[in-house]
Amino acid sequence: MKILQYTLLLLIAVGFLSYKHEVKTKALAETSIVKTTLPDTTKRFNIIQFAKQHMGIPYIYAQANPKKGFDCSGFVNYVYKHFNINVPRSSSGFKNLGRALKPSEFKVGDVLVFYGYRDKNSVGHVGIVCEANGMKSKFIHASSGKEMAVTVSELGSSQYTKRFYKCIDPLSL
Template sequence: MKSSLYIAFFVTILCSSFTLKKNQVEANRIETAQSKIDRDSIIVYAKQYLGIPYLYAGNDPKKGFDCSGFVNYIFKNYGITLPRSSSGFKNLGTKLAPEDFKVGDVLVFYGYRNKNIVGHVGIICEANGMHSKFIHASSGKAGSVTISDLDSDHYSKRYYKCINVLH
């Protein structure tokens, strides 16, 4: 009787170790997939939507994008889930120093009326610190997905932070 209990115990331990290893392998696979995302391919993918009209609450290239809908849509293509609202980026990630900005990082801006509320997001497409360019869905003059200069008066005054969402 005792020997069959020992065998059952041994089989349970053995099966558990295989399950743990399988879960660990899966976690490593996901982590590796994210680290292998080519930042330039994100921008190539995003640029195909240049000119798509701005649409409040939009997240569909057939209808239009708002800023967070655009960023969410682009990164979703790479298996990365980001907030659907620009305000959801306020406490997301760690603020990068300008010299650490990379293509594919997300820029977060305050609203143009209120310096306490996050109101806009975009993706760096040319990294050069505070002289970077970014692609975003603009409700302003462009009224569409466009590329803008971070160092323009309009955006430099509203800049809140830049975050890496690909680590």
């Protein structure tokens, strides 16, 4: 019985210290020096937190400015630029970029690349994985669809599954 009690206390202590570390790390992430040296999982968490701060900003073609709006690649470029990670400004620039990941390898912070809505031969849309679950992952993106804003969608929905081209890890570029 005492072993169980000690184990429970230890788990609570570890959980508290983890939480305290996460809060401290999140606060430190606001400085550009720390942005480039954070562990991979913390950096990925911070990328998504930053991206979600822009939910609802309108979709505007050829924009990458939170005060005006975003197109899909402008949004992805803006988010990663905040973390000193260079990605293309145009969705077509993602076509030959990086190694295509298997669905089981998708991680939060990876970039999903899609064929165009009308042109099935060229890349036309990108978004950032915010909940990794293979082909059922959720992603945040500037949608030109009915939302016309930065929103979260499911890769598993038919409109995105049929247009899916690949997923890449921009942190490994």
